[in-house]
Amino acid sequence: MSGARKVSRRGRFIVLEGLDGAGTTTQAERLAAALRAEGHGVLTTREPSDGPVGTLIRQALTGRLGLPQGAGPLTPQTLALLFAADRTDHLAARVLPALEEGKLVLCDRYVLSSLAYQGASLPMGWVEQVNDYAVSPDLTLFVGVAPEVAAKRRAARGGAAELFEADEAQRRIAKQYLAAIRRRAKKERIVHIDGEQGIEAVTQASLVQIRKLLGRKR
Ligand SMILES: Nc1ncnc2c1ncn2[C@@H]1O[C@H](COP(=O)(O)OP(=O)(O)O)[C@@H](O)[C@H]1O
Numbered sequence: 001m002s003g004a005r006k007v008s009r010r011g012r013f014i015v016l017e018g019l020d021g022a023g024t025t026t027q028a029e030r031l032a033a034a035l036r037a038e039g040h041g042v043l044t045t046r047e048p049s050d051g052p053v054g055t056l057i058r059q060a061l062t063g064r065l066g067l068p069q070g071a072g073p074l075t076p077q078t079l080a081l082l083f084a085a086d087r088t089d090h091l092a093a094r095v096l097p098a099l100e101e102g103k104l105v106l107c108d109r110y111v112l113s114s115l116a117y118q119g120a121s122l123p124m125g126w127v128e129q130v131n132d133y134a135v136s137p138d139l140t141l142f143v144g145v146a147p148e149v150a151a152k153r154r155a156a157r158g159g160a161a162e163l164f165e166a167d168e169a170q171r172r173i174a175k176q177y178l179a180a181i182r183r184r185a186k187k188e189r190i191v192h193i194d195g196e197q198g199i200e201a202v203t204q205a206s207l208v209q210i211r212k213l214l215g216r217k218r
């Protein structure tokens with residue numbers, strides 16, 4: 001990000017991104033296992049985080065906020081600010097300490113999700129601005145799948161539908177991801193992984209990119 005702070009980080013910050021159902025949760029677990037087996041210290045984490053604001057967001061996404069009768073829904077702006085607020089807590093509580101300890105941090109979603117999801121209904125420049133505090137990842141792996149493929153995988157996975165999971169919203173978010181990647185790729189390393197391959201192939205393609213990062217001098 002333009003105002004990204006320089007923090008002492010001996011570790012590496014790796015982010016997984018993609019549509020709901022693209023397979024980032026599956027890959028985060030598999031990549032962590034593979035990297036730990038190679039002797040790396042790994043922290044797996046996610047956004048929305050498991051902190052107080054992240055927990056509130058997850059309740060909002062599934063309509064479980066428990067608001068009094070008549071209290072309106074959160075506006076897109078409020079939600080964007082909540083994601084950005086959660087991010088600052090998450091960085092302070094989990095990500096930055098692990099990076100300082102020299103760990104590999106594998107994070108399921110980060111700023112690019114805000115640019116794609118909140119940027120689908122708000123000016124992307126504003127969303128970027130409210131996330132200015134967030135440090136840049138060393139590598140982002142975008143697990144790309146067609147919205148129809150992601151929808152089939154969500155249906156097979158089951159579970160309650162969340163706020164952004166309607167088919168039309170996902171098609172808009174897919175386009176927005178590509179616009180966000182074009183915008184951020186000038187300043188950050190973002191690699192597209194073909195997420196329509198089998199699970200193991202996606203893991204191996206991701207490991208190639210992570211090993212490249214680990215082999216590179218800072
Ligand atoms: N490459 C893949 N091929 C086929 N199915 C997959 C693949 N990756 C994940 N899945 C399945 O799709 C569903 C959604 O995956 P998940 O990792 O939960 O997605 P996300 O965290 O991106 O929403 C799960 O049931 C998972 O087993």
Ligand SMILES: Cc1cn([C@H]2C[C@H](O)[C@@H](COP(=O)(O)OP(=O)(O)O)O2)c(=O)[nH]c1=O
Binds near residue numbers: 047048061
């Ligand atoms: C981190 C982040 C997530 N989101 C959305 C993406 C998902 O729809 C939802 C997170 O829910 P989650 O359960 O993590 O999604 P999944 O496991 O299916 O990928 O929040 C945003 O809209 N903005 C953000 O900044």
